[in-house]
Amino acid sequence: MNKTVPLNSFRQGPDARGRFGQFGGRFVAETLMPLILEVEKAYEAAKRDPQFDAEWRRLLTHYVGRPSPLWYADRLTEHLRKDAAPGKGAKVYFKRDELNHTGAHKINAVLGQILLAKRMGKTRIIAETGAGQHGVATATACALFDLPCTVFMGATDVERQQPNVFRMKLLGAQVMPVTSGAATLKDAMNEALRYWVANVEDTYYCIGTVAGPHPYPAMVRDFQSVIGTEARAQMQEAEGRLPDALVAAIGGGSNAMGLFYPFLDDPEVQMFGVEAAGRGLHTEEHAASLEKGRPGVLHGNRMYLLQDADGQVQEAHSISAGLDYPGVGPEHSWLHELGRVQYVGATDDEALAAFQLCSKLEGIIPALEPAHALAYVIRQAPAMARDQILLMNLCGRGDKDIFTVARHLGVEM
């Protein structure tokens, strides 16, 4: 934290206006603007308060179960070497954030934000959710801190993520199905923002990803960076060096940003963000904002956005509710333009195949979100040398997805 950042660092963003290059900012209605500035001020103060940090870390250790393990995926590595050219087939490691309490990385940033909300004297929490992982994490933290919690969730997602809907309700949260638009994550975020505008006095909006108006993209990244910071130390211990490549799935981009950020200034570490290519990038049905979108403004920030020629936002598609978002966080948009991170796609079918392969070979049922990252690992590892190391963020577990996967495989449950 106290290390001086070199001048040519990739870790200098955002600037005082909340910009990463041309991306980010605070594009919100006047009603929200004073509150956004209040959140920023409160976060800046909290960041400098050792007690705030100590309390967050106590929760991460004793409630979440951090650090999450670094796992050498031996069987997967050997499996991928079988079809690789001689001397090829990188070692594959998983950063196992699916072992966190609540089953995904989302809880890392939620606990930080709930502590911030309490500091700000807010008495109600709202959140948006796609797959339900962020909703469950927020409902969990609200149960722990005895705060009323409302989660906005697209009606389509309520349908395909029933287990998480039930979990949120068990945890005492109110789940508000959103029927506008395609009734997925984008619409849930619209509705959460609308609710917030009408309840600014007592409500804190706990955003689940590295998007939204400044300071959210930077704040969520800071909290999620615990993933990359741990992974860096663990890899040094396991291999005595840094990995050659990092791979993470991208919806809004929080798990990827958390893994990548501490490595951004290590030029020897390549990075791959895997967007949901849905039914294929040649079709209209995907969620590949960076590969197929262009810069635009939605949900309070400028970012790469799936939109038509007239600037109307297009619906995203992915088998994974957590990746089904037409935008991507501003820092990813910036890293994409700088070329520091390569953004690639994995289709629904590739993710389904990876989901099954990981279950059989490693005894780990991954969420459909990291199954997209794994699909890219399956392509990339055989192209790398045997002595190279590939580290993937296994950011969520797949219990919530078994019904969706079963349906796609034609299995009645």
Added chain:
Amino acid sequence: MSRIAQRFADLKREGRGALVTYLQAYDPDPATSLALLRGLPGAGADVIEVGVPFTDPMADGPSIQKAAIRALKAGATLSRVLAMVRDFRKGNDTTPIVLMGYYNPILAYGIERFCTDASCSGVDGLIIVDVPPEEADEVEPHARAQGLDLIRLVAPTTDEARLPRVLAATSGFVYYVSIAGITGTRSASSASLEAAVPRIRRHTDLPVCIGFGIRTPQQAAEAARLADGAVVGTALVDTLAASLDEDGQARPETVRQVLDQVRGLAEAIRAG
């Protein structure tokens, strides 16, 4: 003098506030929408806000969200909205037109080209809901160069420290959002309005119009009395929506019903 300044100056001489109406362009179809636009001045609208449809209207309630869906389905684009304003201007050179919408369609159109085309089409002012003063540096120079007013929202949450900055970035008139909330959901109390308007006037000589939650002729008259104008949007959009057939198409009486409501609002404001 701009059309907006001229209109408020004229009304001041008349000794009454303005009726500002809001309807979304292309709702429910281009022909009906143009007929409404042409009929509004005659029905008593002093300033006309034309909503630019957007897929994700974050500051709008369900009524205007649905209007946007209807309008987009009917083929609305920013360039077609400008064409509609040009058609309107063929028969009316005095009633101010303010485009109200969100930033992304403007970005897609190109900011500079948009300001030029809007001005040439007869647009007088812009309300870009998701561009606060902090983010206005891309738009401001082009809007100013084309003589377009940038009308800003002031909200109950806009505190004393912030108010001068917001008002300094405003021209044309100030749009006071009377409730912390989205359009068309609830109404402010008279007491809160009575306190809010003088608070704004301490920092600006611009006309102040009150919007969000004004539905009835009585509410409009009260707002126009307390401030310099009343904005009515959702109530008109609701009347329009209720007049549509089961397929969401306009009926022969759609235009008359909306304009009748405008007449009722205008009469109440004129009666003081």
